[in-house]
Amino acid sequence: MSRSIDEQLSFLHSLIQARSFSDATLRFLQLLLVSKDVKSLTEVRSSLTQLLRSESLSAIRSVATKTVQDKLLALEFFVRAFALVGDQQSCLALRYEALVVRDLKSGRCEWLQVSPLEWLNFVEDAVRNGYHAVAEKACENALSRLGHDDDLKPGRDSVPENMKAIVSEITRLRNCAMTSIASGSVQVQAAEYLDRKTTKRQKSDLLYREKRCLASTSFRNGIKRQNIRKLHEHQSLLQISDELDGRHPNLRY
Template identity: 35%
Template sequence: MVAVADEYEDALSLFASRLLSHPCTTFGDGEGDHHLRLLQAALSAGPDVPALLHTRSAARRLLQDRAKEAFSAAQAQAPPLDHARILAVADFFARAFALVADVQSCLAMRYEALLLRHTKFSDNHHLKVSREEWSTFAKDALHDGFYNIASKAFAYATAHTHRSQLDSTNSIEKDKINDMTGLQNLAKSLSAKHSVQSESAEYMKRRNSGVHEKYNLQSGKPKLPGSSMYMLGIKTRNIKKLLHSRERNLGDI
């Protein structure tokens, strides 16, 4: 068990060291594949489930920070940017996030890669995004609850399908297009519903916070017994009479 624990710690430390010490521009090369194998080794070397969850959480945080640095460095490059290199980096992080079960970050990387290919490599036969790729990604995003991204991806999938093309295609192709349109409408509906629910939840949170704060302010006031309140009232009245008498005497002078 000790040997397994040592192997687990060594694999995790080695992955972190390699990821932090190598330039982000190498992530898309064979060096990136080596990093992913180290990550797989770290995830599989844990002696038990808690260790695996700890490794996954630590690797997830590390990857999130490193991804931000990588794309910031890419944006800071002098033009023209090496879009192929950026695409390779996005692909590396998409695969890495998939290994550590960070669904949201994985989808974000995949989406960035698809957008980059769509805008910069539309004339490249090997890199341009097909309708099937947009559709597959959109279904994944919809399944995982990212409705807004799913809606946008379905829009890209159906963007180049005009009504004239739809009328001239066969029934199987029409069914595919209609299915995507239906899923896009579903994603839009769920996105709007989710937005309303989020706003309602935020409103109730603020409202409850306000009520709680008001209650705290009220409950924070000292509550005096009846006898003390009576004596305090007499004292207050006597002070007012004294002030009134002084004002009257000053007026006579």
């Protein structure tokens, strides 16, 4: 990575630490992603993702005691920043956080109220990107909020058709998310079972090979000992024969 890129990343870091959550900062971030070199672009994107993940936590904590507008400004900035660098997981997580903040404060500030369509759009994005647990939470939150208003409950004739369709779609996506989570859980359990079974089989095979090796070694060692014993017996017989020949010359042929 070139020196100029390092300096630009450092400058972006200083802007974020100064809580400059403006369009100008986002434009500067976007300029850092303009590169003709694919390898360089990959490195810059990775560095930016790490920087944003680290600084987003610090920044969001720093505005925790401030106004809802300050919180939403910080959240919106990082949502857009993560979208620019292609970090969908972080982007969705902070989008959900922003929706929850608005939902919690909407009782006192009506303009913060999250519309059913906003919930639906978020859930669709979460499901599309495979974040089913987040999608399920968003669906439950959305349906819970809709259920607080009797005029919006599914099945009532006073509910507009488009609202019925949104509630129905949110319910369908919630069921899809729950099914995917359950399916994923079963797949994880199956994978863990197969891993345990494979590990057990590998250990069994290793033990069997070790036993065979020990048995083979013992057999070879036994043969060696037997051959050595026979050799010693043969040498002893030769020695006795030589001694007898020396004492009784008549025994020689």
